[in-house]
Amino acid sequence: MPSPAHLISKVGDPIFAAVIGLSAAATRINREEKELGRSTQQTIDAGLRRIGFPRQNDAVVKKN
Secondary structure (H helix, E strand, O other), X not given: OOOOOOOOOOOHXXXXXXXXXXXXXXXXXXXXXXXXXXXXXXXHHHHHHHHXXXXXXXXXXXXX
């Protein structure tokens, strides 16, 4: 019996790989930030600010 060409499907395999990669990166970043004494919420807030999504409680800078 020949081995299957795809584990999930032709489309599902790359999506699965991307999800696993992003999860591994997030886990590593969270672990490193905890070693520096930051909480998970602080890490998430900093990450969202860095990519341009300010949290509701962040100060909004208005440009005139």
